[in-house]
Amino acid sequence: MKRIIELNINGDAYELLVSPNHTLLEVLRDKLGLMGTKRGCDLGACGACTVLVDGEAYLSCLMLAVDAAGRKITTIEGLAEGGDLHPLQRAFVDKGGLQCGFCTPGMILTAKAILDEEEHPTEAVIKKKMAGNLCRCTGYKKVVEAVMSVTEPAGKEG
Numbered sequence: 001m002k003r004i005i006e007l008n009i010n011g012d013a014y015e016l017l018v019s020p021n022h023t024l025l026e027v028l029r030d031k032l033g034l035m036g037t038k039r040g041c042d043l044g045a046c047g048a049c050t051v052l053v054d055g056e057a058y059l060s061c062l063m064l065a066v067d068a069a070g071r072k073i074t075t076i077e078g079l080a081e082g083g084d085l086h087p088l089q090r091a092f093v094d095k096g097g098l099q100c101g102f103c104t105p106g107m108i109l110t111a112k113a114i115l116d117e118e119e120h121p122t123e124a125v126i127k128k129k130m131a132g133n134l135c136r137c138t139g140y141k142k143v144v145e146a147v148m149s150v151t152e153p154a155g156k157e158g
């Protein structure tokens, strides 16, 4: 039976009627039109649908919307502030960390969770923690370079 839940997404509160089997990904894209969260495999294998839930990276295709109720959800649409790209977004652009861009929202949100937990992770840690985010275009080298550039004090903008 459908029920009404409240979701906090990028600081905004939404009251939504959802089925118990609706995933967070379905609600974000199909009900709210937040298309920045990508549907790749829809079965937990590619990382394209990654969002932050209470600051941790989650695969929104594997999370039921009802389980996200009352938690703080951040999608890629919530990162830029006042028209300025988040430092990670800027780094991906500047370092050429994307081509088609399909994997990029998930990559950036996973990277944000990593950097929020540890300010200066090693390259090995970044590679390990981003292993679940697949890209069919870039080959990963520039992705890692982009994230590493944000960990360097001189490159960190906040």
Ligand code: FES
Binding pocket: 038, 039, 040, 041, 042, 043, 044, 045, 046, 047, 048, 049, 050, 059, 060, 061, 062
């Ligand atoms: S769409 Fe969720 S992991 Fe691929």
Ligand code: FES
Binding pocket: 097, 098, 099, 100, 101, 102, 103, 104, 134, 135, 136, 137, 138
């Ligand atoms: S940039 Fe195309 S899938 Fe990653």
